[in-house]
Amino acid sequence: MDQTQTNQRILVVDDNSEAADISAELLDLHGYQTAVAYSGMTGLDAAREFQPHAILLDLGMPGMDGYQVAAALRAVPDFDQVALIAFTAWGDVVTRQRVISTGFDEHVIKPANLERILTAVRNALAKRSEACVASAS
Numbered sequence: 001m002d003q004t005q006t007n008q009r010i011l012v013v014d015d016n017s018e019a020a021d022i023s024a025e026l027l028d029l030h031g032y033q034t035a036v037a038y039s040g041m042t043g044l045d046a047a048r049e050f051q052p053h054a055i056l057l058d059l060g061m062p063g064m065d066g067y068q069v070a071a072a073l074r075a076v077p078d079f080d081q082v083a084l085i086a087f088t089a090w091g092d093v094v095t096r097q098r099v100i101s102t103g104f105d106e107h108v109i110k111p112a113n114l115e116r117i118l119t120a121v122r123n124a125l126a127k128r129s130e131a132c133v134a135s136a137s
Contacts, residue, residue, distance in 0.1 A: 009033045010121065011050055013043035013069065014058035014087065019110070023056060023087070026114050027121070040064025044072055047079065054083040054125055056108075056117070059090060059099075067102050074103040083124035087112075 010032045014020035017038050024034040035050040037043040040061050047055060055073070059066035066086060073079040084104045088095070091109040099107045105124035108117060 007033075008054070008125065009035070009050060009052040011035050011037065011043065011046055011052040011055045012087075013037045013040065013046070013055060013061075013066070015039055015061040016058070019058075023117065026117070027056075030114075030118060032121075040066065040069045043069050047073060047082070052082060054085060054121055054128075056085050056087045056121070057104075059086055059088040059095070067098060070102045070104060081128055083121070083128040085120050085124050087117075 037046040085106040106120040
């Protein structure tokens with residue numbers, strides 16, 4: 001296990017509670033601290049409370065979808081450093097473009113194997129860290 005992971009918090013937001021719980025458990029097994037939310041609104045509340053380093057965020061949720069959650073988070077300077085990973089069954093060109101324009105760092109298409117999820121989390125955290133260093137200088 002990579003020692004740097006042990007202090008990193010990941011929030012999983014997905015209206016499919018089984019998928020959310022399994023994703024969180026797998027991330028826990030790889031040394032991340034996790035929390036889970038089952039809707040967009042509770043995801044925003046959890047982000048404020050849990051202060052995650054990354055959020056694995058489903059796009060297709062009723063009420064407040066993942067795009068709206070991402071836009072709300074990106075509108076608040078306190079969340080500039082949070083890495084956002086779109087985690088969805090949608091992989092078409094329009095979705096990919098919207099994911100980028102909304103401010104996500106990575107896009108993972110469900111179903112995804114664990115290695116793909118872990119790679120996306122690592123890449124998103126690295127991108128966000130580099131972006132914060134660049135904006136600070």
